[in-house]
Amino acid sequence: MSNHTLSKYHEQQLLDLFINTFETDPQVLTPIIQGVKAALYDRDYPTAFGTLQNLEAYVARWTPSRALSYAHLFSNLVESALYAPNSSNFDNDKTKRILSIGGGAGAEIVGFGALALLNHRGNRDCKLHVTAVDVAEWDPVVAKIANYMNQNWTDNSNDASMSLDEQLANLSLIDTDEIKVDFINHDILTLPRDRLDFSKLDLITSMFTTNELFTASRVGTVNFLKSLVECRKGTLLLFVESAGSYSEVMVGTKKFPVHFLIKHVLTHNNTWELLSSADSKWYRLPPGLSYPMQLENMRYFYRLYIRT
Numbered sequence: 001m002s003n004h005t006l007s008k009y010h011e012q013q014l015l016d017l018f019i020n021t022f023e024t025d026p027q028v029l030t031p032i033i034q035g036v037k038a039a040l041y042d043r044d045y046p047t048a049f050g051t052l053q054n055l056e057a058y059v060a061r062w063t064p065s066r067a068l069s070y071a072h073l074f075s076n077l078v079e080s081a082l083y084a085p086n087s088s089n090f091d092n093d094k095t096k097r098i099l100s101i102g103g104g105a106g107a108e109i110v111g112f113g114a115l116a117l118l119n120h121r122g123n124r125d126c127k128l129h130v131t132a133v134d135v136a137e138w139d140p141v142v143a144k145i146a147n148y149m150n151q152n153w154t155d156n157s158n159d160a161s162m163s164l165d166e167q168l169a170n171l172s173l174i175d176t177d178e179i180k181v182d183f184i185n186h187d188i189l190t191l192p193r194d195r196l197d198f199s200k201l202d203l204i205t206s207m208f209t210t211n212e213l214f215t216a217s218r219v220g221t222v223n224f225l226k227s228l229v230e231c232r233k234g235t236l237l238l239f240v241e242s243a244g245s246y247s248e249v250m251v252g253t254k255k256f257p258v259h260f261l262i263k264h265v266l267t268h269n270n271t272w273e274l275l276s277s278a279d280s281k282w283y284r285l286p287p288g289l290s291y292p293m294q295l296e297n298m299r300y301f302y303r304l305y306i307r308t
């Protein structure tokens with residue numbers, strides 16, 4: 001098995017993280033999720049995300065499918081660029097620093113958790129430091145996810161009375177400091193630069209968030225994307241959005257695909273180069289995974305840029 005292939009065992013570990021951390025009983029969750037859905041439909045975000053109960057119900061319902069999909073995307077697409085010999089990390093401190101814009105609901109964090117699992121399995125001497133910045137108050141959710149990975153995935157307390165199967169199941173999945181997670185509750189478009197050193201980042205992700213940024217403030221988003229020029233050579237920048245018409249932004253009276261706007265801003269003075277892209281990709285869930293709520297396949301487009 002190659003290092004970047006997540007095993008079924010690992011995929012189930014990702015789902016178990018949600019099962020063991022959040023309420024996932026459909027009977028309890030269904031009425032809460034209906035309320036969240038209705039509020040999201042009305043774009044009433046304060047109601048949708050106004051209570052911890054709603055936040056956790058949102059995570060239990062929608063984050064696991066995304067987390068699996070991102071685990072797959074990160075391990076297949078991002079990993080090789082992140083660990084390329086000429087990658088941005090020339091200070092060689094073996095830590096890859098990642099910013100996840102709009103990553104508060106945890107899918108990217110768990111997706112990077114999967115990379116940590118693969119690093120560990122491949123004996124790669126490398127750490128991940130993920131900072132999620134999100135305008136919504138996901139602090140308690142991020143804390144629960146990070147604690148779970150750092151406690152349950154590092155537990156290798158085998159005792160001699162265990163069967164071989166039990167001992168194998170209890171082998172530590174990562175080392176204690178193999179992944180570190182921080183959360184900053186802030187609008188990324190107005191984040192003071194002293195809160196995060198962009199020049200040290202190896203990777204920035206914006207997953208299903210860029211559209212929201214453009215919708216909230218086109219000028220602010222253009223300025224933010226331009227400001228990423230301060231990233232160092234080799235920094236990776238990954239955009240993922242819904243394939244199709246969801247990912248169109250109005251400019252004046254015309255609609256433009258969001259990837260067109262991104263390209264326009266990033267490449268006009270040759271500071272970013274497109275490394276890889278696809279207009280329509282499917283992530284299809286593998287059979288045989290167990291989760292109490294519905295899991296979904298995902299269709300998306302992506303653009304992966306590198307700072308030149």
Ligand SMILES: C[S@@+](CC[C@H](N)C(=O)[O-])C[C@H]1O[C@@H](n2cnc3c(N)ncnc32)[C@H](O)[C@@H]1O
Pocket residue numbers: 063066101102103104105107108133134135136186187188189206207208209212213216
């Ligand atoms: C559609 S959700 C996507 C969540 C997650 N990235 C994923 O792919 O599953 C968009 C996220 O972006 C966050 N968001 C929207 N505008 C933002 C802004 N200006 N700054 C930071 N986060 C923002 C929202 O709070 C929400 O968590």
